[in-house]
Amino acid sequence: MSNSYSFEVINIKGKAYIRTYGCQQNFADSEKICGILTLLGYTIVYNDDDVDLMIFNTCAIRENAKDRIFGNIGALKHKKLKNPKLRIVICGCLTQQRDIAEKVKKTFPFVDLILGTNQLNSLPELLAGLFNGSKHGVILSDEDEPIAENLPVVRDSKYKANISIMYGCDNYCTYCIVPYVRGRERSRSAAKIMEEVKSFYYEGCREFLLLGQNVNSYGKGTDVNFNRLINYIDNIPGDFIINFMTSHPKDLTKELIDTIADSKKISYRLHLPVQSGSDRILEAMNRGYTRREYLELINYAKSRIPGLSLTTDIIVGFPGEDYADFSETISLMKEARFDSAYTFIYSKRPGTKAAELPDYVSEEQKSIWFRELLSVQSKIGEAALNGYVGQTLRIFCTGKGRSDEKLLTGKSRNGFIVDFPGNDEKIGSFVNIKIIRALNWALIGEEIK
Ligand code: SAH
Ligand code: SF4
Ligand code: F3S
Numbered sequence: 001m002s003n004s005y006s007f008e009v010i011n012i013k014g015k016a017y018i019r020t021y022g023c024q025q026n027f028a029d030s031e032k033i034c035g036i037l038t039l040l041g042y043t044i045v046y047n048d049d050d051v052d053l054m055i056f057n058t059c060a061i062r063e064n065a066k067d068r069i070f071g072n073i074g075a076l077k078h079k080k081l082k083n084p085k086l087r088i089v090i091c092g093c094l095t096q097q098r099d100i101a102e103k104v105k106k107t108f109p110f111v112d113l114i115l116g117t118n119q120l121n122s123l124p125e126l127l128a129g130l131f132n133g134s135k136h137g138v139i140l141s142d143e144d145e146p147i148a149e150n151l152p153v154v155r156d157s158k159y160k161a162n163i164s165i166m167y168g169c170d171n172y173c174t175y176c177i178v179p180y181v182r183g184r185e186r187s188r189s190a191a192k193i194m195e196e197v198k199s200f201y202y203e204g205c206r207e208f209l210l211l212g213q214n215v216n217s218y219g220k221g222t223d224v225n226f227n228r229l230i231n232y233i234d235n236i237p238g239d240f241i242i243n244f245m246t247s248h249p250k251d252l253t254k255e256l257i258d259t260i261a262d263s264k265k266i267s268y269r270l271h272l273p274v275q276s277g278s279d280r281i282l283e284a285m286n287r288g289y290t291r292r293e294y295l296e297l298i299n300y301a302k303s304r305i306p307g308l309s310l311t312t313d314i315i316v317g318f319p320g321e322d323y324a325d326f327s328e329t330i331s332l333m334k335e336a337r338f339d340s341a342y343t344f345i346y347s348k349r350p351g352t353k354a355a356e357l358p359d360y361v362s363e364e365q366k367s368i369w370f371r372e373l374l375s376v377q378s379k380i381g382e383a384a385l386n387g388y389v390g391q392t393l394r395i396f397c398t399g400k401g402r403s404d405e406k407l408l409t410g411k412s413r414n415g416f417i418v419d420f421p422g423n424d425e426k427i428g429s430f431v432n433i434k435i436i437r438a439l440n441w442a443l444i445g446e447e448i449k
Contacts, residue, residue: 012131014052016042021069022059024211024245025182026092028162029120030057033091035152036124040131044154053087053130054079058094060177062347066094073108080110087130091115093181097351101138116140117182120148144168144183149192159207159398159428161200165193165229166212171248173275174286174353175318175346178213185217190224194232201238204428206396207411208233210244216251227256234263239430241396241413243267249274250288254300261304268305269415272298273313277332278325281318284357291332298336309339309384309414316373317346317366319357326369333376339384339416341377345370378440385416385438392434392448393418397426403442417442 016037020030033055034044045051056073059065073090080086088111095101096116104114113130115123118141126139147167155161168183169176197208210230212218218226226244233242242265249272260266272294276282279290289297302308314329333341345366348355393412401407401419408422410431419442420433426447433445 012041012052012128014042014131015045015050016053016055017045017048017051018055018057019048019072020057021065022057022061022093024162024209025164025167025213026057026059027156028164028211029092029117031153031155031162032120032148032151033057033123034154036127038154039152040124040128048079050083052085053089053127055089055091058090058092060093060097060100060181060349062344063349064347066100069094070104070107073104073111077108077110087112089113089115089127089130091117091119093117093177095138096140096181097177098138098140101140105138114138114140118145120151121145123151144186147186147188149188155200155205157398158204159396160209161196161205161207162209162211163193163196163200164188164211165215166218169213170217171214171288172286172353174284174357175315175349177349177352180351182213185214185220187212187219187222190219190229190232193229194236197233197236201236201240206240206428206430207398208240208242210242213246214248214251215244216247216253216256227253227259230256230266231259231263234259234265240265241267241411243269243415245271247272248288249294249297252297254297257297257301257304260301267415268307268413269309269311270298270301270305271311271313274332274336275313275315276318276321276325277329278321279328281321281325284320285315285318285354291328295332295335307414309416310336311340311342311415312336312338313342313344314373315344315346316370317359317361317363319346319354319359321346321361323369330373330376333373333380337380337384338377340381341373343370343373343377382438382440385440385443388416388435388443389438390435392432393443393445394430395420395433396430397422397428399427403439403444407444418445419443420445420447422447 020027058069095114101114166187168185169179170185172179216226395410395418397408397410401409403419407419409419418433432448434448435443435445437444
């Protein structure tokens with residue numbers, strides 16, 4: 001934990017539990033919330049029984065995420081009845097929407113504090129006040145706060161660090177709620193980011209995940225763009241892996257692909273959401289690239305980066321999408337041969353442009369398309385994993401196996417999960433593993449000395 005944040009330690013002796021929904025950015029925010037809570041004297045626990053403080057850090061990306069969170073908040077009522085001293089805080093993207101924050105307040109009066117996404121700076125005071133008995137109701141800031149620097153952080157893993165390099169998004173893809181709940185695009189200073197990488201490396205961390213909704217527009221208008229930033233980090237002495245997400249095809253340059261290809265430590269996994277294979281739909285989504293441009297970009301990346309692993313996000317059933325558009329997405333998938341794809345059925349987000357568009361395709365029909373997409377992708381993904389059997393991959397080992405507790409687990413430079421037998425002393429180091437078989441989501445191998 002870095003402790004340069006000067007906040008009066010009031011030494012609360014209580015247990016705090018935090019549940020995080022949504023993307024890596026939210027997880028990174030939660031690590032900061034845990035840092036603040038620890039500084040206040042709370043002990044962070046991973047089981048929600050008998051705790052003094054519960055925080056839900058929420059997500060608004062799709063309707064089903066919202067429904068699930070509402071269900072989970074409702075279930076807290078009996079906990080509060082059993083333990084009136086329990087304090088409950090709901091924060092994050094869902095409650096950044098004022099109408100939803102008000103609805104949470106009305107529907108769940110036992111919730112003590114409702115916050116949005118832009119309040120990390122004031123969080124220590126707000127949480128301390130809560131402990132002292134003040135009941136705040138809803139506190140949302142409509143302005144984008146300046147970036148909160150030097151907040152303490154308690155990382156989930158000793159070996160992996162999430163580093164937010166920018167906040168917010170200015171792209172306004174027509175289906176997406178993020179620009180409305182995360183505010184305008186703001187980049188951190190390169191010096192602060194480098195400082196953080198170095199200090200976490202010193203603490204034993206070997207895998208860094210640089211985070212932003214569109215990392216390729218980092219530092220726009222300044223003299224340190226993303227390409228330069230990642231080049232600087234690559235040149236920091238030491239053996240480590242630099243991951244980054246998310247890239248946007250309209251802003252990913254050939255120059256950046258060259259930087260990755262020529263780097264020592266930048267990950268060979270590229271997560272490049274395509275969303276659709278149809279130009280008509282890409283335009284309606286306001287994505288800013290065509291199918292041909294996307295394919296050209298990935299073909300260039302594949303030709304420059306040996307062992308590149310490509311992953312993507314796809315939305316099925318955007319308003320106005322017909323079977324011909326959907327077929328274009330299927331054909332793009334077959335052409336791009338993604339190692340994996342996160343696939344979603346379009347979910348209408350009130351307040352976005354796409355929510356105003358007429359939508360003629362039934363949910364039932366969309367589900368049929370969705371299943372077709374999954375089955376095409378699963379065959380491609382399976383073939384990709386099987387292609388690694390017999391190869392040797394350099395793995396950074398981060399802990400116990402996911403397929404089996406008796407195994408260890410780690411990731412290759414191109415982002416594949418690899419489980420293998422070994423002693424715990426390997427955790428936190430790089431090992432060479434010969435792949436002996438493929439599961440449908442990971443590889444299994446043996447160490448070669
Ligand atoms: N900034 C990133 C990711 C944002 S959210 C990017 O631009 O790629 C992660 C994914 O959720 C998106 O890539 C998209 O595929 C999906 N998504 C976002 N809004 C959605 C919606 N309204 N319905 C369905 N999927 C959505
Ligand atoms: Fe949403 Fe588009 Fe921004 Fe990604 S780039 S967060 S999909 S608006
Ligand atoms: Fe969800 Fe907010 Fe992330 S809406 S996906 S938690 S930026």
